[in-house]
Amino acid sequence: MSFRMKILALPIAWAFITGMARANEVQVAVAANFILPLKAIATRFERATGHHVTLVPGATGKLYAQINNGAPFDILLAADSETPARLEREGMAEPGSRFTYATGRLVLWSSRPDLVDAKGDVLRGNGFDHLALANPRLAPYGMAAQETMQALGVRERLQARLVQAENIAQAYQFVASGNAALGFVAYSQIHQGGKAIPGSHWLVPTRLHSPLRQDAVLLNRGRGNRAAEALLKYLKENQTTGIIRSFGYE
Known part of the structure; x- marks a missing residue:
């Protein structure tokens, strides 16, 4: 060669x-x-x-x-x-x-054990300052959260309390750190090894949003x-x- x-x-x-x-x-x-x-x-x-x-x-x-x-x-x-x-x-x-x-499943979660009730009625009250969710334009779970609030008729009244995260991981961090009292996150983030992590949560009925x-x-x-x-x-x-x-x- x-x-x-x-x-x-x-x-x-x-x-x-x-x-x-x-x-x-x-x-x-x-x-x-x-x-x-x-x-x-x-x-x-x-x-x-x-x-x-x-x-x-x-x-x-x-x-x-x-x-x-x-x-x-x-x-x-x-x-x-x-x-x-x-x-x-x-x-x-x-x-x-x-x-x-x-x-996937959407869940409303708080690190506080006494904040989120079994029906999600906390969204209709004033017992929290901030609600975290992922950016609906980028994250399907954020869009599902927006659809859920719309279906419940609380989207407008909660608008001033929303804290928008870049993705669902950041939304979880906002709640886990206490920067938001509660937030819409993925059920997989709080359900590990067959059981939920500490805190309180409401598993959002699938009829309230588009399938994930x-x-x-x-x-x-x-x-x-x-x-x-x-x-x-x-x-x-x-x-x-x-x-x-x-x-x-x-």
Whole structure:
């Protein structure tokens, strides 16, 4: 082989090596409400397969914008079904790869054990100063919270007391830290290991808001990535769905 041929072959060799390395890694954009169960799932997945998982949590709308701007994600686990479908329509995701991995529940929660009643009537009173929720324009759980307040007829009277978070994780932090007396969060954030964490809560009836069906999709960058394909398959296995249910998802 001539010197020139060796130089031409070098980028090919590096591309091959890089491709082999990336095949064992998967970059997952995940809705903030699902980060805790996905951490538990990813730990077991890595142990079982030897693949490496990198998680990037955020509001679904913000993750969509990042994907649209070329963020290097292989998979999206959204907090809704519309965003993965939109990515398919716009040619940014693998057609036919989309499926529902969980159905979420909205909950009104306070770290105070005596604040939230079993029917959510606290929303009609004046026993709190601030109510946290995720940004409805970016987070499906925030939109569900807005729909719930509208259905209860309290949206207008609560407007001045709302504290808007970037995503559901930040909404939870507002309540946990005491910066907001109560807030609309994901049931998975307060329901761990089959039981609720300390505080008081009202599990919002699903009739009060649009369904929180959460879909996964393989993004274009994940095509041919064995780790990405393996993780999507792993999410459908019985042991994994058991973990998902233990965090309060349906």
